[in-house]
């Protein structure tokens with residue numbers, strides 16, 4: 001780059017002069033807490049979504065070994081929730097797996113209780129491994145088994161316990177970064193360790209998701225009343241779709257977890273799916289503005305992400321695809337993938353898009 005001569009620097013209207021006086025102007029307005037939009041506009045209004053988040057996978061073999069080690073480091077009671085945060089490698093230290101979602105894996109050992117509390121953030125759990133643990137939500141005590149999808153709506157009191165004899169591990173996904181974006185987070189604890197439960201295991205599924213509804217129930221709820229969508233009830237539905245050839249070229253034989261009151265998403269901030277990929281399935285490319293968290297319930301295979309790594313996944317592995325990255329699935333055998341994202345929130349705001 002040519003160095004401007006003293007005469008050029010001094011010349012009115014020269015590049016140097018303009019930059020110098022602009023900077024002086026920016027310094028001046030900064031004292032009044034103002035800034036020039038034209039200097040930052042291109043970073044704010046991008047022609048396509050930009051993300052610092054990366055595609056990443058957490059292998060269950062690693063997660064399990066390391067979280068079992070945490071069992072010796074801290075008790076569930078001391079930790080309040082013994083959770084390893086799945087930190088997106090593109091944004092370490094932010095407790096986020098995508099910009100809007102928290103993800104973690106929780107361990108509860110035999111004999112432990114994670115005490116009752118509630119908070120503004122909504123949570124879902126996707127059960128990975130171990131039997132004998134329960135979660136109690138809004139008075140229903142629900143046993144958790146591999147592949148079960150459990151809802152803890154915002155402000156719902158919830159506690160977990162493990163009266164069984166196996167360590168229990170599950171995926172937690174919360175909309176906490178979304179709640180914190182709005183700076184609207186509240187939480188509270190209760191005097192008792194465990195809430196009193198008066199609904200038997202499976203009550204809300206049978207009561208609300210069997211084709212009838214309690215008479216007089218308003219049909220407007222923006223969240224599902226179902227606490228646990230058991231894998232044992234979902235898996236045969238995937239088999240039905242497979243057998244009738246209802247297989248999407250991108251998403252496989254996929255169902256959306258629905259609020260049985262109005263058919264909407266299970267929560268206003270998060271929506272979830274479960275999909276079966278038949279043996280030999282080779283997915284077509286897909287992308288959408290919602291970053292997706294996947295967990296493998298059955299099988300193994302790979303997901304190829306545009307310009308990034310190929311993600312190899314097997315049972316109980318968790319992986320994330322950032323927003324607007326093209327990807328496709330290539331299972332190596334018949335496989336089942338659970339997925340969750342902030343799509344309902346984006347749709348409510350009118351900003352959700354998909355493409356190929």
Ligand code: 1HN
Nearest residue numbers: 081083102104158172174176
């Ligand atoms: C939480 O309350 C749970 O209740 C799990 O099991 C994970 C992550 C962040 C904040 C609250 C739970 C959480 C959490």
